[in-house]
Amino acid sequence: MGDLRVGVIGTGMMGCEHIRNLRALPGAVLAAAADPHPASRRAAADAAGDPVELFDDHRRMIEAVDLDGVVVATPNHTHRAVLEPIWDTGLHVMLEKPLATTIADGLALRDRAAAHPAIVWMGLEYRYMPAIARLLDLVRSGAAGRVRMVSIREHRFPFLVKVGDWNRFNRNIGGTLVEKCCHFFDLMDLAAGERPSRVMASGAQDVNHLDEDHDGEVPDLLDNAFVIVEYPGGTRGLLDLCMFAEGSRWEQEISVVGDRGKVEAHLPNFMELARGRAPEIVVGDRGPDWPVREERVADDPRIGHHGGHHGASYLELAAWRDAIAGGSPPAVTADDGFRALATGIAAHRSIDEGRPVTIAEVLDGVPPVAPVPGS
Ligand SMILES: NC(=O)c1ccc[n+]([C@@H]2O[C@H](COP(=O)([O-])OP(=O)(O)OC[C@H]3O[C@@H](n4cnc5c(N)ncnc54)[C@H](O)[C@@H]3O)[C@@H](O)[C@H]2O)c1
Incomplete structure (x- = not known):
């Protein structure tokens, strides 16, 4: 297997932390990042160092870029909606904590994660x-x-x-x-x-x-x-x-x-x-x-x-x-x-x-x- 190609979704504080980690991590590369907020996209570009493809919508990122996995670092209440298009893919997931903000969303995510054909890893670091x-x-x-x-x-x-x-x-x-x-x-x-x-x-x-x-x-x-x-x-x-x-x-x-x-x-x-x-x-x-x-x-x-x-x-x-x-x-x-x-x-x-x-x-x-x- 070649380097793990990772897309980061949400490039605020924690997403940029993941980008800096990916830069240092052998066997993984930052392939793209997505965030609707222009300043966060600029922060992603700075954190990445090398040029990286940036998207304002993660759905377009997962269609356009050849990825193995995604890191989801968007606000807590968005986790369920942000993950929705990922369930139609075979992408591996690293999901920032908390899983969700309500039991209903948490249960839905837990069940989707269990049925997903790739790894869904909870970021309880x-x-x-x-x-x-x-x-x-x-x-x-x-x-x-x-x-x-x-x-x-x-x-x-x-x-x-x-x-x-x-x-x-x-x-x-x-x-x-x-x-x-x-x-x-x-x-x-x-x-x-x-x-x-x-x-x-x-x-x-x-x-x-x-x-x-x-x-x-x-x-x-x-x-x-x-x-x-x-x-x-x-x-x-x-x-x-x-x-x-x-x-x-x-x-x-x-x-x-x-x-x-x-x-x-x-x-x-x-x-x-x-x-x-x-x-x-x-x-x-x-x-x-x-x-x-x-x-x-x-x-x-x-x-x-x-x-x-x-x-x-x-x-x-x-x-x-x-x-x-x-x-x-x-x-x-x-x-x-x-x-x-x-x-x-x-x-x-x-x-x-x-x-x-x-x-x-x-x-x-x-x-x-x-x-x-x-x-
Ligand atoms: N593991 C830890 O200890 C730790 C520490 C801090 C934050 N977190 C978690 O990381 C997540 C992000 O927190 P943060 O501190 O980076 O917040 P932040 O506000 O700094 O960044 C969140 C980013 O998500 C973006 N965003 C919002 N909706 C989006 C969408 N639909 N698609 C793509 N991007 C979207 C925002 O524009 C923003 O840039 C939260 O779930 C938070 O709880 C975990």
Whole structure:
């Protein structure tokens, strides 16, 4: 097989990140890109470096250009419509998270993905951050023992400005706990080794975007929350989200505690990373003298471009390329995206209605999906 010929659909912030990754990735080339917004097409041309065919409509791109796969990096609420013409092709897909913004769209996409003759890979790239991959490996190898508690704190900066301000309204993002936190619900499931059963949450919009005016509308985005996620086997997850916490040394702090010990990952924010602070892993044991071992996570030599996500986007694209070349199934499926979406939607419903919400009621008769890989 020659180089994987990739078309990027949506060339805003994340699409351009994929373009820069593709430039650095052996065995893959950027063949074309599509975006209706002229400034985003110019950004794609800059990111590509070499001349690249640009389209204002991705349907014309997939007709005109010989492609093997597409990366979809358009706003969350457009994913279903943007993918519609792709289902008539044999193109491989890398779909940015979240899968969708509603259960109905998520279910439709999950089913189309399952029937698609090529790979549909869900862009839940936090799994590929070296420190998080190391934490998950340690948990799988039994360092924590039988996992009982998974706690994920994200204390970060507010949502960035996006093209047309699409990310200022829940109707476009699916809610903060879907948009951003699908990554964390996916990681919780992986650490717990199963899918959740019930969610309890409390959250609000207290600080961010309250002084903005978008054609007479003020953004309605939750900016802080605690979310408790329960698993059928008794494991408990906790998400502690704050989006007005720029002054945090660690942007993500993940701890997994079991009956044997505790495994933690600490990931610096991008400013701290630029100042030279490396991610850390801490493994504590309940054995005699309670030994604690610390590791600084070294740079992964496979990463050809680090970008804004610790090299995770690069490693994820490399895994997609390898699965396509090897004919293997996607490691991160639309099912995974669907379940992370369902947890986020349950959390928002719990906040809105002030009560615990079961995943079953959110899914409302949706047939069960595959178990968590590796569980
Ligand atoms: N993996 C991550 O951690 C991560 C980080 C940021 C964004 N994302 C995801 O990437 C996607 C894009 O986000 P972004 O930050 O790049 O937003 P953005 O606003 O910077 O870019 C979105 C681009 O999509 C274009 N677009 C809209 N409709 C289109 C269509 N029908 N066809 C082609 N292009 C279209 C817009 O013109 C814009 O240029 C979202 O789903 C977002 O959730 C993922």
